[in-house]
Amino acid sequence: MSQLLRRLRALHPIRGYVERLTPTHVEGWVLHRGGRPIRLSLHLGHRRYPLTPVWSQRLDVAAREGERFAQAGFYCRLDPSLTAAAPSADAQAAIQIRANGRRLPQAPAATAARAERRQHWAALRALNAQLLDQPEAAVFPQACAIERQLGLSATARRDYWRSIIPLLCQQGEGQALASLAELPAWCAAEPTASAWERSLALVPPALRSDQAGLAQALDQLAQQPAQGWLNTECLRFAIGRLLVTDPAKPADPSRLAALQQAFLELLAGIGTDAFSRLYDLGLIDSLILLLRATQDAPPAQREALITAAIHCYGLCPSFWERLDRAWVAHPAALDAPLQAAQAQWQALHAAWCAPEPSPAQRLHALSAPLQAFARWGAADSIAFLHHLLGPLHSAPTPVPPEAEPLLALLDQLSPAEHERRRGWHQGATLWPPGVPTQAAHRIERLSAPQRLADLADAPLVVIAVLRNEATLLPHFLAHYRQLGIHRFIIIDNGSDDGSRETLLVQPDVLLYHAPGEYRHAQYGVAWQQAALGNLCAGQWTLLVDADEFLVYPGYPERPLTRLLSALDDQGRDAALTPLIDRYPQGDLADADFSRQAPMRAAPCHDRQPLLRWRLGSGNYSNAETQLSALRHRLLPEAAPNAFTAQKYALVRYRPWMRYAQGLHDVANARVGDLGLRLLHFKYHAGFRERVRVEIERGQHFDGAREYQGYWGMERGGFWDSEKSVEGCRLPLAAQKNK
Numbered sequence: 001m002s003q004l005l006r007r008l009r010a011l012h013p014i015r016g017y018v019e020r021l022t023p024t025h026v027e028g029w030v031l032h033r034g035g036r037p038i039r040l041s042l043h044l045g046h047r048r049y050p051l052t053p054v055w056s057q058r059l060d061v062a063a064r065e066g067e068r069f070a071q072a073g074f075y076c077r078l079d080p081s082l083t084a085a086a087p088s089a090d091a092q093a094a095i096q097i098r099a100n101g102r103r104l105p106q107a108p109a110a111t112a113a114r115a116e117r118r119q120h121w122a123a124l125r126a127l128n129a130q131l132l133d134q135p136e137a138a139v140f141p142q143a144c145a146i147e148r149q150l151g152l153s154a155t156a157r158r159d160y161w162r163s164i165i166p167l168l169c170q171q172g173e174g175q176a177l178a179s180l181a182e183l184p185a186w187c188a189a190e191p192t193a194s195a196w197e198r199s200l201a202l203v204p205p206a207l208r209s210d211q212a213g214l215a216q217a218l219d220q221l222a223q224q225p226a227q228g229w230l231n232t233e234c235l236r237f238a239i240g241r242l243l244v245t246d247p248a249k250p251a252d253p254s255r256l257a258a259l260q261q262a263f264l265e266l267l268a269g270i271g272t273d274a275f276s277r278l279y280d281l282g283l284i285d286s287l288i289l290l291l292r293a294t295q296d297a298p299p300a301q302r303e304a305l306i307t308a309a310i311h312c313y314g315l316c317p318s319f320w321e322r323l324d325r326a327w328v329a330h331p332a333a334l335d336a337p338l339q340a341a342q343a344q345w346q347a348l349h350a351a352w353c354a355p356e357p358s359p360a361q362r363l364h365a366l367s368a369p370l371q372a373f374a375r376w377g378a379a380d381s382i383a384f385l386h387h388l389l390g391p392l393h394s395a396p397t398p399v400p401p402e403a404e405p406l407l408a409l410l411d412q413l414s415p416a417e418h419e420r421r422r423g424w425h426q427g428a429t430l431w432p433p434g435v436p437t438q439a440a441h442r443i444e445r446l447s448a449p450q451r452l453a454d455l456a457d458a459p460l461v462v463i464a465v466l467r468n469e470a471t472l473l474p475h476f477l478a479h480y481r482q483l484g485i486h487r488f489i490i491i492d493n494g495s496d497d498g499s500r501e502t503l504l505v506q507p508d509v510l511l512y513h514a515p516g517e518y519r520h521a522q523y524g525v526a527w528q529q530a531a532l533g534n535l536c537a538g539q540w541t542l543l544v545d546a547d548e549f550l551v552y553p554g555y556p557e558r559p560l561t562r563l564l565s566a567l568d569d570q571g572r573d574a575a576l577t578p579l580i581d582r583y584p585q586g587d588l589a590d591a592d593f594s595r596q597a598p599m600r601a602a603p604c605h606d607r608q609p610l611l612r613w614r615l616g617s618g619n620y621s622n623a624e625t626q627l628s629a630l631r632h633r634l635l636p637e638a639a640p641n642a643f644t645a646q647k648y649a650l651v652r653y654r655p656w657m658r659y660a661q662g663l664h665d666v667a668n669a670r671v672g673d674l675g676l677r678l679l680h681f682k683y684h685a686g687f688r689e690r691v692r693v694e695i696e697r698g699q700h701f702d703g704a705r706e707y708q709g710y711w712g713m714e715r716g717g718f719w720d721s722e723k724s725v726e727g728c729r730l731p732l733a734a735q736k737n738k
Contacts, residue, residue, distance in 0.1 A: 013034050013036070014033075014100060015031055015033065015065070016099060017104060020114070020115055021106075022078075024077065027073070027076070029058050029073045038053075038099050043103075044096075053075065055074055056071065058071070119153060120156040120163070123152060124160065126149070127139075127164065128613060130145075139171050147160065158182070158186050162200060164615060170617065174203065174206075174234075187200045187203055189217075191220060196230070196231060202218060202234045203234050207241070214242060214259060215255060218262040218263060221266060222262050233617075235266075239259070239263070239290065243290070243293040260301065264304065267287070274383070274526075274529065274658060279658050279667040280621050281318065287308075287309055290305060291323075306337050307377070309338070310338075310373075310377070314345065316380075316656060316668060317345075318622075320346075323338075341373075341376065344373060348369035351369070360402050362388075363400065363402035364402055366388060367405060370385060371409060374409055381413070385413075386410075386433035386533065387533050387655035389406055428444050428445035429442055430444075430534045430535070431443075431530055432529040433533035433534065438516075439516065440520035440526070441526035441527065442515070443513065444515065445511070446500070447512075455535055458486070458539065460487075460561070461487045461542070462487070463488075463531050464491070465514070465524040465545065467494060469495070469546035471593045474502075475549075475598055476549070477509075485542070491528070491531065492511065493513075493518055494514075523661045523662055525660075525661055528543050532651075532653045533653070533655065538654070543649045543663055549678065550650075551679055567650075573654060574650065574651045574652070575651075575673065576647075576648060577677065580605050580609045580678065581628055582602040582681050583683040583684075584717060585719045588683055588687055588688070589685045590717075591684040592684070592685040598679075602683065604724050604725065604726045605630070605725065606630050607725045609630065610626045611629050612625075612626060613640070618665040619665035620666075620667040625644060626645045626646040627642070629723075646665075649678060650676060
């Protein structure tokens, strides 16, 4: 009978939930599948009281139920005298909210918690604005003031403080957390908890100077460090507090050994693949702290730590720079193995960055350092060999004799891997040089092999990943050709609208096909790295999508090559290129790119298009985050740190660089900011159809959640007379996120 009832309920035309019921109001969502009007009423015993709802947009409901149900949200004020009549023991059970006579059930806990989440996010936005107004002021007092000002509920207060613990640790204010009596309870984490929760659990034992407790918490974190976001700020704070800030209580040798072992297990669990967070500065700094603290440790313990350092970071410039800085601040002799590794790194770095050496000279200079790091077990040595040898191993060019020892070394290090890759550059398939890789990461050349030779002398190459961009393609190519770019590497992910056919006949396009799924290729970054590492190492390269048009101070009169020279003169090998969302002044349907160029059809942007987010520091803990102001305006229910807008699209690629998903974060790059911006033409006449397609495909981040949010929007445009501008000069700075 129960199964029959469930089936009947599923077939009923009324669907909805009560999400919040208080003595003064009720809110939730409801719809009638047949489109009939909804009449809401409150029932208390045998009495019925009609309600007058205020209807609102519910994008989440529209994403599940269909666009026509976008206005399914309701809010009703209640007369307190009505709810006061309910039995005090269980008021919500006594009160019923009905739609067309059918009782609406209470929402699951996840949706019932929306009010607490809104409070929590409002507090984070308020703190972010405060920190931007007073950047020199201490964070903890401002955080306390925000809590008092907003009167947070117990749940919102807990979530608020948990969210800013990493920031306080990063800013050197972690000690202030000891004044929060609830902190141990807030940071308690079960073994099955996410890495985010388990890394918070490092803070309480560190505040108590509990070496055994910290080692235990770190050991628990090391079990599955890749499950969720790892708060490396908490890790660095905890290790630093025990090892550095309390010299009167030197670490117990046995407990220090346990702490070191747990940390090394954590590094091993994070992994060394190109998309891990191994190069996060918080991890690097934690390792350097341990290196300093164990200088007098037993030889076997010290050797294990040095071996791990060279294995994980021997080919990482950030590690050597920060190690130098730490040893200058506290002079002491580096261990002989570290000195030898540092010398080989310096030789390798100088040879790789030398201006225009011949292939033979570069191979000769790099041979000894790469062989040394391979002997020491450096994790990236195989990837570096692929970066170096791949472009030289391209048919019909013969392999230079100088490369033979390194090819033999690659075969010795990983014979199965080398056998599988030996013919890659003699054929049409490319893979990212970093290992391990996956089948979904490969790209296959469609253009004639003669196009490969055209890349060598190009001062700048554009690499783009696209799918079904037949309308934008002519504008995209024309824009970049106007900037003086005449070499394109385009990676097509299964277009069926004529894009591929258009690209095949372009004389300056080298076309590749990516047969894998976008989401399984790190949202396209793996394909871009396949092209970067095999075709463009050491060259200036611009990594963009088909709807991203680069502009800069002096555009279009000033040649882009002058900016490249300026970056070279400053010793920079990457540039910040934030995304500026553009849109038409009228309806989105007016921005028809088949009739007008994007610059004319969508000339508007928000007056302050970028929001600064001080409460995070990116995938590698090395940069402040910028967000899209427009998307927060369109989707106000989104998390306050959503819609990352910074991007590092212009790069002189080196094998030690690491990109995060979407190119929003980069490690081991010397970044310059010369005012470059990517105009992002995402919103146009074909946007609604694109949203529908991408929701069905589910290939974008988090199951295309952002597109699901757009689905419920009514027909119209994004112009706001108070926040939008048309065709004016772009601001170079981001504003605070209020």
